[in-house]
Amino acid sequence: MSGGTELGKQAKAYMDRGDLVPDEVTNAMVRDRLAQQDAQGGFLLDGFPRNVAQAETLNKILDDLGERLDAVLELKVDEEEIVKRLSGRRSCRNCNNVQHVVYDPPATEDVCDVCGGELFQREDDREEVVRHRLDVYHEQTEPLVSFYANEGILVTIEATGPVDEVTARAKAALRNGS
Numbered sequence: 001m002s003g004g005t006e007l008g009k010q011a012k013a014y015m016d017r018g019d020l021v022p023d024e025v026t027n028a029m030v031r032d033r034l035a036q037q038d039a040q041g042g043f044l045l046d047g048f049p050r051n052v053a054q055a056e057t058l059n060k061i062l063d064d065l066g067e068r069l070d071a072v073l074e075l076k077v078d079e080e081e082i083v084k085r086l087s088g089r090r091s092c093r094n095c096n097n098v099q100h101v102v103y104d105p106p107a108t109e110d111v112c113d114v115c116g117g118e119l120f121q122r123e124d125d126r127e128e129v130v131r132h133r134l135d136v137y138h139e140q141t142e143p144l145v146s147f148y149a150n151e152g153i154l155v156t157i158e159a160t161g162p163v164d165e166v167t168a169r170a171k172a173a174l175r176n177g178s
């Protein structure tokens with residue numbers, strides 16, 4: 001979410017607290033993005049929808065475009081593992097590379113392996129905020145599991161383990177639709 005605009009500043013305040021940005025903001029972004037040329041041959045949405053209202057809006061947007069979702073992928077991970085992954089994440093101020101203090105430690109502490117820029121911890125990756133994001137998930141996002149199961153397009157995988165294994169599991173599950 002880039003800097004200066006009033007809307008950007010408002011959104012950042014929600015994000016830093018670990019709350020969802022208001023639906024008007026995200027819905028408009030998704031509507032605009034899906035209308036662009038390169039989305040016509042297919043698209044993958046990551047982190048949207050995050051609540052039932054967004055899911056209903058998404059169905060309307062897709063109806064208007066004459067499209068529909070083929071699959072919704074649910075990644076299941078133990079909660080304490082999620083806390084470890086996010087609270088140990090470090091992002092580069094310069095090139096947006098993402099590393100992890102334990103799982104992908106930089107050669108020099110707090111220095112990006114890719115560009116030598118400074119690694120920092122996102123405000124919302126602080127442990128207290130991660131735990132709040134999990135509460136928000138259970139309250140607002142988890143209902144989408146049954147929403148999409150009812151639509152018959154939910155695909156669930158266990159997302160614990162090495163990145164390449166989880167990637168392989170996701171690809172296989174999306175091919176088989178189960």
Ligand SMILES: Nc1ncnc2c1ncn2[C@@H]1O[C@H](COP(=O)(O)OP(=O)(O)O)[C@@H](O)[C@H]1O
Binds near residue numbers: 015
């Ligand atoms: N669909 C959405 N609706 C509302 N806010 C969102 C949505 N997606 C992302 N955000 C905002 O952006 C923040 C960070 O997004 P998130 O997907 O958790 O980041 P990451 O995938 O990098 O961990 C969220 O906590 C929330 O404030």
Ligand SMILES: [Zn+2]
Binds near residue numbers: 092093095097113115
């Ligand atoms: Zn970098």
